[in-house]
Amino acid sequence: MTPGLPTVVPEPGLPERVTIYEVGPRDGLQNEQALVPTEVKAEFVQRLVRAGLPVVEATSFVHPRWVPQLADAEELMGLLGEAGRRHPVLVPNERGLDRALALGLEHVAIFGSATETFAQKNLNRSLDGQLEMFEPTVRRARDHGLDVRAYVSMCFGDPWEGPVPVEQVVAVGTRLLDLGASQLSLGDTIGVGTAGQVTALVAAFDAAGVGVDRLALHFHDTYGQALTNAYAALRAGITTFDASAGGLGGCPYAKSATGNLATEDLVWLLTGLGIEHGVDLAALAATSTWLADRLGRPSPSAVVRALA
Template identity: 80%
Template sequence: MPDLPAVVPEASLPERVTIYEVGPRDGLQNESTIVPLDVKAEFVERLIAAGLPIVEATSFVHPTWVPQLADAEELVARLPLDGPVPLPVLVPNERGLDRALAAGCTHVAIFGSATETFAKKNLNSSLDGQYAMFEPVVRRALDAGLDVRAYVSMCFGDPWEGQVPVGQVVDAGRRLLDLGATQLSLGDTIGVGTPGHVGALLDAFDGADVGVERLAMHFHDTYGQALANALAALRHGITTFDASAGGLGGCPYAESATGNLATEDLVWMLTGLGIGHGVDLDQLVATSTWMAGHLGRPSPSAVVRALGSVVD
């Protein structure tokens, strides 16, 4: 079995992309079994060693809401925050920012919603109220010299509200960028997006004068569309993609949700298209196979399943 695909470039695609690794935060946060601190720290270190250019480490959310990430301070204290690879942390509010600042973090992210219902359930806020909540977080972070990323969730569908109008997503995204975020990650939180929908959303952002250089895509593979959607986004010029090693993660709001776009699956496709990414696939597969052993179940990534026994 080949360990790399044949390279057949597509001339219109970007020459290089950035993979924004979210496995240690978004991937692990839904795991019911608490992963030991030592394992989390090694996970991040192994991802860095595999060549991931950005690794989102954890979230400074209240431990009551996400027990898996209750050790955020302890984890960050063991990581190379001053190293060449940014290690962003999620900060849900000013208290989360206080903790991130005290820990010496240099990159933070906020997590907004494109829908009213999810804003209430996830943020305990109205759709409009979330911006007032985030404004001091972003302002204080920027004043302290931190980089701020913004996520907007439910961009393609909401389990309570159904299909989400494209214009509503663009409005939410622009308001988050207007707060001062340097990048906006568009999340298909329940994995219902399709390539045509991706194109329509990106066209709408372009029409609102938000260029692709300010956007990232965050796909879930609930309905098996994540790679197809990533290719559609590439064809629209997107060069930053969120992905999770081994396909870790999932959505608690949709049955049979199978987690985030697997980093290995994305790397395999990018390699075949001749697009640079800087990731060592063998090291990454070995890392995800190792983590799957700690979690006690096989990785959902197709590439990990195909290559795991070869490189582990």
């Protein structure tokens, strides 16, 4: 065993390679109360890229009134320069898309809900109304040659509605894919999901004709189950995982949502299983430590703390 790295014992039947979709700069920072300087955000993104993260979601073009932390989206993308065009950004509606198009960006994401209550609280739309709102956004993005990813929140449990029926998640998810999204990220927004739920949800999408190649999983660690659920997803064939450097994040509209699955913790799991991911764990942990210093508190990631 090399210091700072896990012992590698491959497990038959698991994917050979996984793509980590880094959401720290957007989902990780959006819930921070103290405004993070734009220059720090830009360096954060650039450090993550240098650490080998293949996809780094940079920000969201949401109205500043709703998420003040991300009010500097245009300024941030300007600091990232030409390389910034390839970083995905969240666009809540057509106005957000207009801002992305004006900057010549190549990848956008939309953020829907699997439940009626959260659709109302987050988007001020009904479950069906959110899809009607997304349709012109996705169509225009595709017409301009942009790739579109779709997030679905509250896929495992909702703080107002309780457990979410699998059929309901599949119904919303397939409609988003039918609109033109290339990938569907299934979110355990409040971190209540279990390994059995993960297996059942992936199987339900497969039965509906949606293969694992079009799915990503997005776990939160409220009950300490994020890594267990990631392992269940690996066994189900999932090869794309959302994660946040240092375990930063939450959801400003769901107060019971705590931190995202820490990218370092996921990398440790994948490395130990012999699954390729392309990330330099030491460089990534150093980046999370650097950011934690600027946020004025230690990283929530167990691996970052252990390596420190």
